[in-house]
Amino acid sequence: MITDILDLGEKTSLSGQVVVVGSGIAGSEVAIHLSRNGREVILLESGRGPFDPSIQALNNVNFTGKPHRKLDPDADYHRFLPPELRGTSRLRQFGGTSNIWTGKWKYLEPSQFGGRDWIPNSDWPIDFDDLLPYYNSAAKDYGFGDLQAESMRPEIKEFRSKLAEHGLRLSSFYWEEKPTRTAIRFGEEMRHSENLHVVLGASATELRLDDSRQRVKAVVCRSLEGKEITVEGDEIILAMGALETARLLLSSDRQIPGGIGNAHDLVGRFYTDHLKHHTGKLWPGQLSQKYAREMQFKQKPRFCVCFSIDEATQREQKLLEHALYLKPLYEKSMEIVPGRPTAQDNYGLVVAYRVNLAFEHVPHKESRLTLGTERDTLGQRKLDVNWCFTEQDRESLPKIVEILTRRVEESGLGTIEFGSELPNIENMTDAAHQMGTTRMASRPEDGVVNTNCCVFGTDNLYVAGSAIFPTGPSYSPTFTILALARRLGQHLLQKTPTKVVQLSK
Ligand SMILES: Cc1cc2nc3c(=O)[nH]c(=O)nc-3n(C[C@H](O)[C@H](O)[C@H](O)COP(=O)(O)OP(=O)(O)OC[C@H]3O[C@@H](n4cnc5c(N)ncnc54)[C@H](O)[C@@H]3O)c2cc1C
Secondary structure (H helix, E strand, C coil): CEEEHHHHCCCCEEEEEEEEECCCHHHHHHHHHHHHCCCCEEEEECCCCCCCHHHHHHHCCEECCCCCCCCCCCCCCCCCCCHHHCCCCCCCCCCHHHHCCCCEECCCCHHHCCCCCCCCCCCCCCCHHHHHHHHHHHHHHHCCCCHHHHHCCHHHHHHHHHHHCCCEEEEEEEECCCCCCHHHHHHHHHHHCCCEEEEECCEEEEEEECCCCCCEEEEEEECCCCCEEEEEEEEEEECCHHHHHHHHHHHCCCCCCCCCCCCCCCCCCCCECCEEEEEEEEEECHHHHHCHHHHCCCCCCEEEEEEEECHHHHHHHCCCCEEEEEEEEECCCCCCCCCCCCEEECCEEEEEEEEEEEECCCCCCCCEEEEEEEECCCCCEEEEEECCCCHHHHHHHHHHHHHHHHHHHHHCCEEEECCCCCCCCCCCECCCCCECCCCECCCCCCCCECCCCEECCCCCEEECCHHHCCCCCCCCCHHHHHHHHHHHHHHHHHHCCCCCCCCCC
């Protein structure tokens, strides 16, 4: 069932086997998986059905390093969103950020797990094979189509090998026609479920430990109207996004100074996102003319391609991961430039491609979130966000731009023009992909959660979402968020007994 915290009347406590905080893709996925398998689940969500700016304001932070992009009704990006949401990087609403995302799904490449010895802290303590069954089952359930089969399609194989001759890598992603909105995908099921109770308007403000200080006994939640409830569970999952998850751990510092899971002062550190450049153009060359149909964006749902420098060069030149996305600009929206070649795809004459370039940056300790002195309307300390970069980022970025631009030209894909300024850290924005603040590691000295996503030093507290990513090499993090959430759901099924005999679905 779905209720609002205000519907609970005099009631001030709830309990279930599993308590999940956050109803985005990560939280909904794990809550649904457990409830479908007979576990009693309570899903706590700060937001409500309709978007509420005063609840959204609970996400406000203070930037002490590079700021995120600003809300800007006239922004060039996010044109698909209502003007008041353009530039928003995360949402406090039932269904979370899935309410506004664009629905591109991509695997992490197997080579991106093992650790790249030229990038400090780039090791994942799990590998591609650990996630593959969950990637595959998610792709099947969500109807993404078979990314592996797509990569073997003759046209794609041929295109890939032509690019490889010039040291470029082509990879594919799946772009949904209608992006998954979890409140829509699971809303009806949640409403009618007997063993999944969604509580809206319930902002988690504190985790309470039992006397052992190793088990979270309860999650304290408050609403903007002043209602407070305590929610007990055997297992607790935080799926509030990388910023709010770290914030709750840090602010739960009454029983353990410094917060929960923070014995090694790692909660909130290693904060990464992708740097994104929006304003370049590519003038088509003969390779884009030949493969224009593989490069078209319409018609969704479909597979799309993106480009990067090959792995051998990345290793040799100590480069960071990156992705070049090309969006066709048709004759209808752009004048043909005399003397410039055009390309023909199934939707028209392509005059140029808009260049979107995204970069990973080095995960490092000083890029971090801390609790500031300002408070939100619930009295919670706001985050200070120091998003910052290393010398390696500053060296790698111009090298990537130079090599990529040259190879794109040499391969015949076309000529890239960035305008008056080449992409650099200052002129790029974040990509709304917050990651790394409770990174996964094999040892508590290196991270906040273990390979089962359980917070070190606790027996029953878990994190779902990109907060646990040690690195962010794939420009589309959400497929990996989903796969990890499924894997966590499976782990918790083994840990918790079935209580509900009659399943709602
Ligand atoms: C415009 C845009 C486009 C994007 N496009 C893509 C794309 O094409 N491909 C891709 O891979 N990624 C994309 N992303 C990123 C993607 O949306 C996120 O990676 C993904 O939605 C994160 O899911 P999540 O469940 O981890 O977090 P969220 O969806 O952010 O969910 C967190 C939930 O926790 C709730 N919450 C927060 N604090 C509390 C609290 N204290 N108490 C209770 N509840 C709380 C929030 O209200 C929210 O519902 C895009 C993002 C944006 C903004």
